[in-house]
Amino acid sequence: PKLIEFLATCPATTIAMEACGGSHFMARKLEELGHFPKLISPQFVRPFVKSNKNDFVDAEAICEAASRPSMRFVQPRTESQQAMRALHRVRESLVQDKVKTTNQMHAFLLEFGISVPRGAAVISRLSTLLEDSSLPLYLSQLLLKLQQHYHYLVEQIKDLESQLKRKLDEDEVGQRLLSIPCVGTLT
DSSP: OHHHHHHHTSOSOEEEEEOOTTHHHHHHHHHHTTOEEEEEOHHHHGGGOOSSOOHHHHHHHHHHHHTOTTOOEEOOOOHHHHHHHHHHHHHHHHHHHHHHHHHHHHHHHHHTTOOOOSTTHHHHHHHHHHHHOOOOHHHHHHHHHHHHHHHHHHHHHHHHHHHHHHHHHHOHHHHHHHTSTTOOTTO
16 A cells, blocks of 8 residues: 555656566556556566566566567456456366366275276266275265265356356457357356
């Protein structure tokens, strides 16, 4: 807040920043104050760092990078774009967790000599496998908990996908993107 308060008293100017977690928020605030924020991808700042990393050296490298006429800047994201990105990232994380869960179940069963095809097959066959095996009770209970966790993840993923679809249906740019062949809600 102190930086924003200070910049509110300054005349409009170009302010270069390295694109990072809070830079999109800051860029929006700077635009509201009449400034011209320029976000630079860290990969384009790195070549201008001359010594050990610290705030002064970073600031110098950002200034040097921003002064290059051929520099490519990052477009600041809107709040809506940031929220949509968060939705995608959480969905992707849940999908990875789902895969990890089936892989873990598969590995536990394999350690006890029970071979099941990789993927969701372990979920659909679990009841039969547990009836036909002599696995320790606590392992069977653990596998059932993992199966419940898998189903929970599937529901959460479906919920996020329906939210993504709704947001895309409401977004003009999203509708134009969907009109491109082979582009879908998640691609």
